[in-house]
Amino acid sequence: MKILVYSCRKDEAEYFRKFSEQHQVEVTLCKEAPTLENADMAKGYECISILTNKINAELMEKFHNAGVKFISTRTIGYDHIDIDAAKKLEIQVANVAYSPYSVAEYTVMLILMAIRKIKTILARSNIQDYSLDDGVQGKQLHNLTIGVIGTGRIGRTVIQCLRGFGCKVIAYDINQNAEIAKDVAYVPLAKLFAESDIITLHAPATKENFHLINKDSIALMKDGVYIVNTARGSLIDTKALIDAVEKKKIGGAALDVMEQESDLYYHNLKSEILDNRELSLLNSFPNVIITPHTAFYTDQTVSDMVEHSILSCISFIQKDL
CATH class of the missing domain: 3.40.50.720 (NAD(P)-binding Rossmann-like Domain)
Structure with missing residues (x-):
């Protein structure tokens, strides 16, 4: 054949x-x-x-x-x-x-990078600014509650990887996994939004999941919440995310996927003006990490x-x- x-x-x-x-x-x-x-x-x-x-x-x-x-x-x-x-x-x-470990391990890396403010630390180190202040003071993962949306193969592996950090994990999925439920509490989505310090997305890009993270769901979240997305860009309303970051409702984000990424990612555009204002704006925020859909790439x-x-x-x- x-x-x-x-x-x-x-x-x-x-x-x-x-x-x-x-x-x-x-x-x-x-x-x-x-x-x-x-x-x-x-x-x-x-x-x-x-x-x-x-x-x-x-x-x-x-x-x-x-x-x-x-x-x-x-x-x-x-x-x-x-x-x-x-x-x-x-x-x-x-x-x-x-292998689900590629995206799962990358997700945990992004979580740690976000809460430890690595983007700011690296930017300052590159200009030899080694000072300590609130701009680089991070959080410890074991003190936080992680909300995992989607417990398919990747979401379950993220939960497995997080166990060693001692943090509290809660989960949401329309199809609950019996093995995960032995150790992790499944909660309604609104409860997950309200109780999570970090929300990590591992749901498919369906009509039902379109803009799962939006103005209304963000309003339910804790002040200073972190959003991590290694699933699909359409899960987040980008304009609502930008607004929440600017208003400091969202404390940080780490995004490996974006809306309207298909004509951008996997191309060398270093001398081009990007046809995606939202991506350019998010990239300018010191508390937002952007990577070009590379979580899978091992x-x-x-x-x-x-x-x-x-x-x-x-x-x-x-x-x-």
Whole structure:
């Protein structure tokens, strides 16, 4: 069988060569993202593999006309794909799973960086300002209550990683996990907002979760609360977040994901004027840490993403035979 791989990065190429040989499939690697102009490359391929590239109805139609029957996204999220269009055209879509420790460990790192004011400390150290004052005085994690929203594989692993710090953890999820419930109290969302010193997001980007953090939910939170998001940018109303940071309702934030990030992240834009005022403004705040959707990015995760994408294509073809 053959797989066409779009948006193949250098770090992925070695794994595609390794696993294509191991699983006896032929892969064609393309550095370009899928577009209307290059969709014809998919002719002769029933399966294609993509990253966080927008696949709208028009592009889905082009792939359908090219004979594509299966799209594997090398990501956990699939909100970049028009699923309704895929269903109408009978194109199956699958996401991948990867080691939850990549995002979980990164989340704990961001939590610690936020409460210990590392952004300010590093900025001052770079200009040889080694003074001590309120601007760099942090908090200790074991004194705080962490609210975990979403207890899927990553949320559960975050909770596991936090146990060693001795902090209180509470959780919210519409589907409660029995194992987590043995040690962690599940609470209503409003209660989590009201009692948490730090709120970390691990929920999917669904219609129900759109702007889960908004003006009203922020009003329920403690003064000085910290917000950490390594899930999806759409979970936070960015304008409401900015307003709350400026009013000092939110004491700090650490964001690995942002609204409207798709045309920015993973590109070198150091000489460009960013077409995202909210991102530029948040970046200017000393108590807001921004990273470009890199929480997942480890050697283990890249290996998992590539192999699981190949395996999903194999599974589809075997079912189709």
